[in-house]
Amino acid sequence: MAILSLQSVSKSFGALKVTDDVSFDLNAGEALGIIGPNGAGKSTLFNLITGNIQPDRGRVLIDGQDVTRLPPMDRVRAGIGRSFQIPQPFGHLSVYENLLVAARFGGEIPASEAPGFCMDILSRTGLATVAEKPSGGLPLLQRKRLELARAMATRPRVILLDEIAGGLTDAECVELVATIRSIHAEGTAIIWIEHVLHALNSVVERLMVLNFGRMLMIGQPDQVMASPEVREIYLGIEA
Amino acid sequence: MTLNRNLGLCLAFLALTALYALPAIAPRAMVQDLFGILTLLVLAMNWNLLAGFAGLVSVGQQAFVGIGAYAMFAAIILAGLDPLVGVLIGGIAAALFAVPMAFFAFRLNGAYFAIGTWVVADIARLAISQWKALGGGTGTSLPKGTAKEMAFVDQIKELLDVSSAAAADALTYWLMLSLAVGVLIASYVFLRSRMGLGLQAIRDNENAARSVGVDPVKLKALVFLLTAFGTGLCGALAFIQITRVTPDAAFSVIDWTAFVIFITVIGGIGTLPGPIVGVAVFYLLQRLLADYGTIYLIVLGCLGIAVMLFARRGLWGLFIDRTGIDLLPLTHRPPRMVASRPAAHRRSA
Numbered sequence: 193m194a195i196l197s198l199q200s201v202s203k204s205f206g207a208l209k210v211t212d213d214v215s216f217d218l219n220a221g222e223a224l225g226i227i228g229p230n231g232a233g234k235s236t237l238f239n240l241i242t243g244n245i246q247p248d249r250g251r252v253l254i255d256g257q258d259v260t261r262l263p264p265m266d267r268v269r270a271g272i273g274r275s276f277q278i279p280q281p282f283g284h285l286s287v288y289e290n291l292l293v294a295a296r297f298g299g300e301i302p303a304s305e306a307p308g309f310c311m312d313i314l315s316r317t318g319l320a321t322v323a324e325k326p327s328g329g330l331p332l333l334q335r336k337r338l339e340l341a342r343a344m345a346t347r348p349r350v351i352l353l354d355e356i357a358g359g360l361t362d363a364e365c366v367e368l369v370a371t372i373r374s375i376h377a378e379g380t381a382i383i384w385i386e387h388v389l390h391a392l393n394s395v396v397e398r399l400m401v402l403n404f405g406r407m408l409m410i411g412q413p414d415q416v417m418a419s420p421e422v423r424e425i426y427l428g429i430e431a
Numbered sequence: 432m433t434l435n436r437n438l439g440l441c442l443a444f445l446a447l448t449a450l451y452a453l454p455a456i457a458p459r460a461m462v463q464d465l466f467g468i469l470t471l472l473v474l475a476m477n478w479n480l481l482a483g484f485a486g487l488v489s490v491g492q493q494a495f496v497g498i499g500a501y502a503m504f505a506a507i508i509l510a511g512l513d514p515l516v517g518v519l520i521g522g523i524a525a526a527l528f529a530v531p532m533a534f535f536a537f538r539l540n541g542a543y544f545a546i547g548t549w550v551v552a553d554i555a556r557l558a559i560s561q562w563k564a565l566g567g568g569t570g571t572s573l574p575k576g577t578a579k580e581m582a583f584v585d586q587i588k589e590l591l592d593v594s595s596a597a598a599a600d601a602l603t604y605w606l607m608l609s610l611a612v613g614v615l616i617a618s619y620v621f622l623r624s625r626m627g628l629g630l631q632a633i634r635d636n637e638n639a640a641r642s643v644g645v646d647p648v649k650l651k652a653l654v655f656l657l658t659a660f661g662t663g664l665c666g667a668l669a670f671i672q673i674t675r676v677t678p679d680a681a682f683s684v685i686d687w688t689a690f691v692i693f694i695t696v697i698g699g700i701g702t703l704p705g706p707i708v709g710v711a712v713f714y715l716l717q718r719l720l721a722d723y724g725t726i727y728l729i730v731l732g733c734l735g736i737a738v739m740l741f742a743r744r745g746l747w748g749l750f751i752d753r754t755g756i757d758l759l760p761l762t763h764r765p766p767r768m769v770a771s772r773p774a775a776h777r778r779s780a
Binding site for chain 2 (some may be wrong): 345
């Protein structure tokens with residue numbers, strides 16, 4: 193059974209249709225990439241999955257259970273973790289406390305186990321040395337890492353990554369991809385929106401292309417990238 | 432750091448002992464003065480919890496003072512209850528009033544929330560001024576001798592060998608001091624807990640807090656109700672000593688909210704000792720500038736602006752930054768060593 197399913201999900205803001213009849217299944221442990229031009233509705237799709245936005249039509253299912261009307265907090269506890277495109281740290285709290293919030297609420301980890309659990313994630317994401325620093329003053333790479341670490345602390349079965357490699361140098365990107373690969377190797381399913389295609393294609397098993405809110409294509413990355421329609425719309429290369 | 436902490440705790444214990452002993456050794460005027468300071472301190476600590484930790488900048492806290500005071504007067508005049516029972520009813524009435532107020536105000540954010548709470552408080556003032564049984568717009572007074580006939584006044588009178596009026600003052604002073612200590616301890620315990628951590632996450636970023644499983648509405652509503660209860664108790668207790676209530680006095684935005692905001696901001700918003708420092712500075716300024724009329728208010732305003740510009744975490748925040756000493760730290764420090772992986776990183780289906 194699919195761990196996450198979207199069935200004919202649509203969403204409009206006024207006359208603008210930002211998500212148009214999108215359906216797909218995500219299997220347990222699978223990594224799915226999402227690409228598309230700016231304004232294609234990629235982040236909106238994440239917001240529909242996490243419950244930050246309610247769809248006008250269609251259903252969202254986790255493990256076959258309809259969660260369409262559940263608030264974001266309940267979906268986190270059902271196993272959906274997310275990072276934001278623009279990092280949103282709890283700026284007055286330390287890096288460690290950012291994870292502690294996620295572990296205690298979303299991850300439902302008991303108080304006695306939470307410190308060790310959080311420190312382990314901080315070590316894996318390369319943030320252990322800045323654990324006590326206020327998160328509001330971190331540079332971009334560490335903010336991106338914190339987004340990933342905080343999502344991990346909710347103990348997700350599906351983790352949604354929104355342009356987490358955007359703005360990073362190649363070296364920083366390689367480090368981040370290694371961490372994402374290790375999360376995936378442990379069996380966590382991933383949906384990753386990204387414009388850094390070499391990073392994305394080194395992790396995902398399937399690729400989805402969105403354009404004007406519609407799902408244009410879904411399949412293996414090399415097949416999708418070879419599609420003339422995708423190359424024209426996304427890369428601007430005429431067939 | 433531990434030495435500083437122990438020293439701080441010893442000093443706090445000594446100060447508290449001296450404060451509790453005050454009615455036995457100090458003149459009545461000083462007890463009354465300190466009662467006023469403690470009233471502002473309790474209000475400031477409640478407002479700090481609301482604005483400094485939950486991000487709910489309310490300008491309508493006078494609604495809870497007024498409701499608490501009027502409920503207490505109603506309990507005494509209309510139901511013939513003891514004033515101390517009336518104080519408790521005042522707190523409960525304020526908390527009950529907070530339920531519909533939250534229903535309205537929680538639909539608003541930021542500056543709109545601030546204005547919205549002010550509007551609700553003013554509506555409450557206008558509604559209360561229609562309550563003819565409690566004097567309508569002109570208000571009413573406590574029946575003569577009410578304070579002197581309060582529970583425990585006779586025992587205190589014998590214990591301290593003072594007049595009934597002084598014994599009543601001592602009782603209300605001790606109750607206000609205990610309320611201040613209670614609010615401080617409860618705030619510390621609450622903010623160190625899981626819920627306190629969630630509350631600070633909401634203050635920093637409500638959307639991100641939701642995405643890690645924190646329920647902002649539930650937590651903010653809880654804090655709103657708890658601070659309404661504390662503010663209502665404080666208002667009721669304050670008006671036992673004032674002995675007369677009018678809608679304008681009980682719902683005064685200047686006395687019960689503006690000064691309270693000033694105290695919290697200069698002391699250190701978002702820190703627990705901030706309101707204590709703020710109320711001490713406020714009292715000193717009041718004493719020093721009492722004879723200078725409007726200059727007093729101008730100086731208060733200038734000081735508030737200066738602190739907001741140059742020491743955004745207030746005087747207590749400045750002290751922490753300079754010395755590194757924090758007597759009531761709320762931070763959760765990470766463990767030094769990672770022994771093992773205590774919990775699975777991925778939950779089972």
